[in-house]
Amino acid sequence: MNSTSHDRLLIIDFGSQVTQLIARRLRELSVYCEIHPYQNVTMDFVRDFAPKAVIFSGGPDSVTRDGSPRAPQDIFDYGVPILGICYGQQVMMQQLGGKVEGGKISGGGGTAEFGRAFVTPEGTLPLLNGWFTEGDEQVWMSHGDHVSQIAPGFEVFGTSPNAPYAITADRARNFYAVQFHPEVHHTPNGAKLYENFVRLAGFSGDWTMGAYREQMIEQIRAQVGDKKVICGLSGGVDSSVAAILIHEAIGDQLTCVFVDHGLLRKDEATEVVSMFRDNYNIQLIHADESELFLGELDGQSDPETKRKIIGKLFIDVFQKHADTIDGAEFLAQGTLYPDVIESVSFSGGPSVTIKSHHNVGGLPEKMGLKLVEPLRELFKDEVRALGRELGLPTSFIGRHPFPGPGLAIRCPGEITRAKLDILREADAVYIDQIRKHGLYDEIWQAYVAILPVRTVGVMGDGRTYDYACALRAVTSVDGMTADYYPFTHEFLGETATRIINEVQGINRVTYDITSKPPGTIEWE
């Protein structure tokens, strides 16, 4: 498990919705950290992980409840600084001999508190360097219970009207506890607090992309030896960065398979092939399987059926081409850290499937391959930084996400080649407009969907009866929620005119102003 030689920080996750943000703040400080659910954190685990500091996250439970989550008691004797946040603060107090009480919802002095609050300083503490320079600090509180008595050895360094123990510390042992969430945006100076914490814990900030690249290259070489690796390329940022990194490590032992399902955007297949084959000299199988995919999709209009057909064919086709590579023992995947973090689930129940996702899950077992996942410690923006480090063009790194099933899910109802051709042209004009207006990087994802409806129009002196299309553009942080992008009417008008003039087959343009939820980003 101990895969890196960096200074390491352990985040014990008690189930807060925002634990990942703690990791984000720390990675921004060039500190390597990992999130692990409290159930997995035994003292053996801690010793093996060898953290230089530990953070206890927030969480939804109440420490007053029997059987509620705890940290291993001996962690307090392990000798490294600990920072407890919200529920983490309460765990710390309870385990070290203080008291926590269930919250009253109103009234002063230790009640439940949700939302913005202001903390007033008491005394000085290195953890708070750079805080309180302009008076009280705004923080974000979200707690039902509260600490009613701090543990022996702790002193108070900040109070808020409803949290007399907003900031406490045991200076001798380097234990710190805050009732609020410094990792969220609504605690504007929160990053400073993390910075002070890692400084006083002695982190050197050695987590850089240059160092990561070197370390991963060594690790890939050690893992793979002289064996062969197959990598599925989608043209997206993650699989591309993974492929280039692996190629740098093992050269021609890597073969990439690019499955072209005929559902890609205009010129996309050519761009991917020329970038990898010509620019990077990577061995690449361009599997043009569009006949097969479009044939199987013929006459299908149900979204889930379409997704399932594509997912299954993709695996079959990938396997067929991979089988032609003699002696491959490894499959490379662009898995990222958010996919790896095991979440603390309190509900226990499976969530409803909104859409079955197309991916190559299950392939490694089916093909008897071992996995190479050089990005599994990285967040998305770190993958982009690594891509820059590896010399990928900025325009490529900043590309909007593109779904595995491709244009199939942007063509509601039946898919035909004619519709796909129209869609490709319209999408190219739309993206060109967005780039020309300098909006591309402000938008998470933008695309055109061709609608299963034809409408009457008039062009010149003639009647037209062509397809309607919908433009979609959203802002988002992670694709889980999204807002529609507020284009100006001028932009929309200009874009509609260009699409109708330049794309034969479309005579009506609409703009989709649905957010997610209740909509989804893709139409199917």
Ligand code: XMP
């Ligand atoms: P939805 O439509 O569910 O999309 O709001 C959220 C994000 O996921 C992308 N997406 C997919 N990506 N395989 C993928 O690799 C899929 O099957 C798939 N379906 C949706 C979508 O483009 C958006 O970024």
